[in-house]
Amino acid sequence: MARILITGSSGGLGLMAGQSLIETGHDVVLHARTTDRDPGIADVVVGDVGSMAGIASVAEQAARFGPFDAVVHNVALGYQERRRVVTVDGFAQVFAVNVLAPYLLTALMPRPERLVYLSSGMHLGVAPDLDDLNWERRRWNGSQAYAESKFWDVVLAFGLARRWPDVPVNAVDPGWVATRMGGRGAPDDLTQGHVTQVRLALGEIPGTGGYLYHEEPSRTNPAVHDTDLQDAFLARCAELTGREL
Structure with a gap:
């Protein structure tokens, strides 16, 4: 039996992954932004990861349930943000939730046996x-901001895979699926959307530093493999959060 934490799992793909793992006998800890969003099917940590204090609270709560065999960083805001919303810490909300939250949670929590980061095929055009x-200099573009956040999630995964060779770290493209984020018209197979992160969390897909779509290696933006960019990005995250990995 594996013990697995899934962030952003009160609905959508995160909840589907959690339900699948629970049904096969694994110990799952879910994450909800507020108590009223608790799915009520497993232990849950509660906190708004749009703030640094909220991220620290989630990490502290999760530590009580750990250590974890795997952490799946699924939490994210979508691509339909029409304006640049600023968090209490002064960050663009999409960047804070989609990028700084997985970075800081990784930095604050004990290192698990496996790490999974959710990305998107939209990172290819970044x-x-x-x-x-x-997004302080440019005119806001919600779709582009989302795509960039998913690009940096792959950079984070690949940078960690290089720095922590003893920990399998991978990124996943779940596809464009019909969740609340993806919308009703999304064309990809919803039932396949969570399978890859489940199998990676259980260690059923070997390897590290991979980017997978529906359980198979997939094409990435070439820039994510730039080790200088990886190091510069990790250093920038450490500067912004005040916490090094």
Whole structure:
């Protein structure tokens, strides 16, 4: 039996992954932004990872249930944010939730046996810009901000896989599926959307530093393999959060 934490799992793919793992006898800890979003099917940690304090609270709560065999960093905001919302810490909300939350949770929590980071095929069209991670210079574009956040999630996964060779770290493209984030018209197979992260969390897919779609290696943006970019990005996250890995 594996013990697995899944962030952003009060609904959508995170909840589907949790339900699948629970049904096969595994010990799952879910994460909800607020208590009223608790699915009521497993232990849950509660906190808004849009703030640094909320992230620290989630990490502290999770530590009580650990150690974990795997952590699946599924939490994310979607691509339909029409304006740049700023968090209490001064970050663009999409960047805070989609990028800084998985980074800081990884930094604050004891290292699990396996790590999984959720990305998106939208990362393929990104030209990386470390100088404006927070969208302060550019005119806001919600779709582009989301795509960039998913690009940095792959960079985070690949940078960690290189730094922590004893921990399998992988990124996943679940596809464009009909969740609340993806919308009703999403064309990909919803039943396949969570399978890859479940299998990676259980160690059923070997290897590290991979990017997978429906259980198979998939094409990535070439820039995510740039080790100098990986190191610069991790250093920037450490600067922004005040916590090094």
